[in-house]
Amino acid sequence: MALSQERLSRRDRFLDQAVREMWKYDERLRGLAVEARFDRGIAHLTGEVDSADQLELARSLIGRLDGVLGVWDRVRVAGRDPVILDLGCGAQKQYPGNFGVDLFPTSEVDVLADVSRALPFTDASVDRVFLVHILEHLIDFLPLVDEVHRILRPGGAAFVLSPWWRYVNAVADPTHVRMLDVQTIKGICRRPGSRRLWYPLHAACDGATIFAELRPLADGADFPGEAELARFFD
Numbered sequence: 001m002a003l004s005q006e007r008l009s010r011r012d013r014f015l016d017q018a019v020r021e022m023w024k025y026d027e028r029l030r031g032l033a034v035e036a037r038f039d040r041g042i043a044h045l046t047g048e049v050d051s052a053d054q055l056e057l058a059r060s061l062i063g064r065l066d067g068v069l070g071v072w073d074r075v076r077v078a079g080r081d082p083v084i085l086d087l088g089c090g091a092q093k094q095y096p097g098n099f100g101v102d103l104f105p106t107s108e109v110d111v112l113a114d115v116s117r118a119l120p121f122t123d124a125s126v127d128r129v130f131l132v133h134i135l136e137h138l139i140d141f142l143p144l145v146d147e148v149h150r151i152l153r154p155g156g157a158a159f160v161l162s163p164w165w166r167y168v169n170a171v172a173d174p175t176h177v178r179m180l181d182v183q184t185i186k187g188i189c190r191r192p193g194s195r196r197l198w199y200p201l202h203a204a205c206d207g208a209t210i211f212a213e214l215r216p217l218a219d220g221a222d223f224p225g226e227a228e229l230a231r232f233f234d
Contacts, residue, residue, distance in 0.1 A: 002167060002208035003041075011067050012038040018065055019043075026061070034058050034075060041069035041206060046095075048076040052155055059201070063213075069204045070211040072159050073128070074098070082127035085151075087115050087144075088134035094159075098130070115144055121151045132161045136176045145188055149196040149216045157201060160185070160212040167208040181205075185212045186233040190223055197223055203232035 003011075019036045023029050032054060034047040043062050049055050055075050063071045074084060074095040086093040086108075089100035093108050100108040101115065113120050116138055129148045135141040148158050163170035165179035182205050189198040201213040217223065 003206050008040045008206075011041060015041075015043070015065060015067055019062060022061060028057060029061070032058060036062060041067060041204075042211070043068055043071045044095075045071065045073035045075055050078060052077050056155075063202050068202075069206055069209075070159065070161075070202055070213060072130075072213075083125065084128040084130070085121070085126055086130045086132070087119075087148075088131075088137070094130050094132060117143075119144075119147045119151055123150055124153045126151045127153055127156050129156070129158045131158060133163075135160065136162050136170070136178050136180060139177050141178060142188075142191070146194070146196045149198065152216045154216075154218065156216065158198075158212075158214045158216075160210070160214065162210045164205050164208055164210050169208065180210050182210060182212075183233060185210065185214070186229065189214065189229075195219060197221075199224060200229070200232055 015038045023032070032049060034045055034049060034055070037044045045058060045062070055073065055077055059071050059073060062068060072094065074082060074097065076082070081097070084095065084098040086098045086100045089102055089108050091106045091108050093100050099110045101111045101113050102109045103112065103114050105112060111120065115134065129152060131148070138144060152158065162180045163176065165181050170176060170179055182203050185200065185203045189200050191197070197217045198214040199217050201215055203212045205211070
């Protein structure tokens with residue numbers, strides 16, 4: 001059953017308080033110029049840090065809190081603004097400053113491109129990629145997943161959001177041609193025969209929506225074992 005708006009709002013307030021306490025009492029985070037805002041269980045991180053390790057620490061600790069469905073970030077690292085793509089953004093980007101990519105022009109689209117084909121970006125050139133309400137519209141979304149893997153830098157992340165297959169919104173929209181589950185994310189991460197594997201930073205479902213954050217694994221990198229995968233998957 002999907003969580004009610006009232007319950008989500010109450011949980012956001014709880015998580016906001018929990019993060020404030022983390023910043024107050026955890027010496028590793030004290031003085032870190034990162035702000036966290038919660039919206040329906042997703043932590044939105046903004047600010048600036050001196051190193052990627054500091055950002056990863058903040059992301060990891062927040063992601064472990066009970067009730068967090070995702071950790072999305074737009075954080076300046078070592079004086080550099082991140083390069084972030086919003087694929088299939090339509091008329092809404094997740095953060096101002098992201099590059100909107102879509103087949104059809106709107107005021108939010110910066111790059112016109114068909115996301116079902118090769119993306120017009122060079123290898124390892126992007127820090128973050130948003131795939132929000134896009135995978136369910138593609139009959140075969142694996143080529144897009146592979147393209148995102150190709151363009152992400154080491155340490156980058158893809159943020160996935162899609163309707164859960166058992167929720168009414170998954171089938172109410174006639175343009176939805178694929179159904180997703182958390183187990184679909186596991187299949188993406190360790191697809192047999194694929195060179196482009198992923199490390200799951202986070203995966204969750206709130207009874208209506210699937211959330212995932214995925215990091216591309218380099219060729220030859222060790223894939224996490226079953227014990228680690230059990231944090232997210234059956």
